[in-house]
Amino acid sequence: MGPLVIFPSSFLWCLLFILSAIENGIHVQANGWLNAHATFYGANQSPATLGGACGYDDTFHAGFGINTAAVDPKWCLRRRSVTVTATNFCPPNNHGGWCDPPRQHFDMSMPAFFGIARQGNEGIVPVLYRRVACKRRGGVRFTLRGQTNFNTVMISNVGGSGDVKAVWIRGSRSRTWSPIHRNWGANWQSSIDLRNQRLSFRLSLVDGKTLEFLNVVPSSWRFGQTFSSLNQFS
Numbered sequence: 667m668g669p670l671v672i673f674p675s676s677f678l679w680c681l682l683f684i685l686s687a688i689e690n691g692i693h694v695q696a697n698g699w700l701n702a703h704a705t706f707y708g709a710n711q712s713p714a715t716l717g718g719a720c721g722y723d724d725t726f727h728a729g730f731g732i733n734t735a736a737v738d739p740k741w742c743l744r745r746r747s748v749t750v751t752a753t754n755f756c757p758p759n760n761h762g763g764w765c766d767p768p769r770q771h772f773d774m775s776m777p778a779f780f781g782i783a784r785q786g787n788e789g790i791v792p793v794l795y796r797r798v799a800c801k802r803r804g805g806v807r808f809t810l811r812g813q814t815n816f817n818t819v820m821i822s823n824v825g826g827s828g829d830v831k832a833v834w835i836r837g838s839r840s841r842t843w844s845p846i847h848r849n850w851g852a853n854w855q856s857s858i859d860l861r862n863q864r865l866s867f868r869l870s871l872v873d874g875k876t877l878e879f880l881n882v883v884p885s886s887w888r889f890g891q892t893f894s895s896l897n898q899f900s
Contacts, residue, residue: 706779826899
C-alpha cells in the first residue's frame with residue numbers, strides 16, 4: 667500500500683449495507699446503523715480491477731470474491747443488502763470530495779453496488795452500514811513473498827472480526843515465537859531467514875481472540891506460494 671501508513675489498524679473489515687430506510691428519505695442512526703454514501707468502480711466481474719491498496723492482488727485468490735469496497739430514491743432496490751470486505755482505500759482529495767473526512771463513503775465493486783442499486787441509475791447513493799463479523803470458507807491463508815533475510819507474509823481469509831492486530835512467527839528450529847511487524851496492508855514483515863523450516867504463526871485480532879497455526883507451512887516452501895490452514899476465527 668505504499669504511503670498507506672495513514673491507515674488505521676483495520677485492514678480487513680466486513681460491512682453490511684442496507685438501504686430500506688434511505689428509500690423513504692429517513693436518515694437514522696439506530697441499532698448500530700450509520701449513514702454513508704456509495705459509488706462503484708471497476709469493470710464487472712474483473713479481478714484485475716479489485717486488488718486495491720491492502721495488498722490483495724487478486725481478491726478471488728484471497729477469498730473475498732467480487733464483494734469488495736474502498737472505504738472511508740428510485741436508484742435503490744427495496745430491502746436489499748450486501749456484505750462486502752474493505753480491501754482498498756478511498757483517497758481524499760482535500761477539496762470536499764466524497765472520500766474526504768468527515769464523510770463516510772464506500773467505493774464498491776460494480777457487482778456489489780448493483781446488489782443494492784438499480785443499474786441505469788448509477789451515481790452516488792445514500793446507504794446505511796454497520797460492521798459485522800467476517801464469515802469465511804476454509805482456513806486463514808498465508809502467502810509468502812520476499813528473499814533470504816527480508817520476507818513478507820500476506821495474511822488473508824481471516825474470519826471473526828477480520829482485523830489482525832499482531833502476528834508472531836516460529837520456525838521449526840526455534841522454540842520461541844518472534845513478533846513480525848506490519849509492512850503495509852495485509853502484509854507482515856520479518857527479517858529472519860526461515861528457509862528450509864516448517865513455519866507456524868500466531869495471530870491476535872483487535873477483539874483479543876488469538877489462534878495458533880502450527881506447521882501450516884512445510885519446510886519445502888518457496889516464495890510466492892500460498893498455504894491454507896485448517897483453523898479459522900469465529
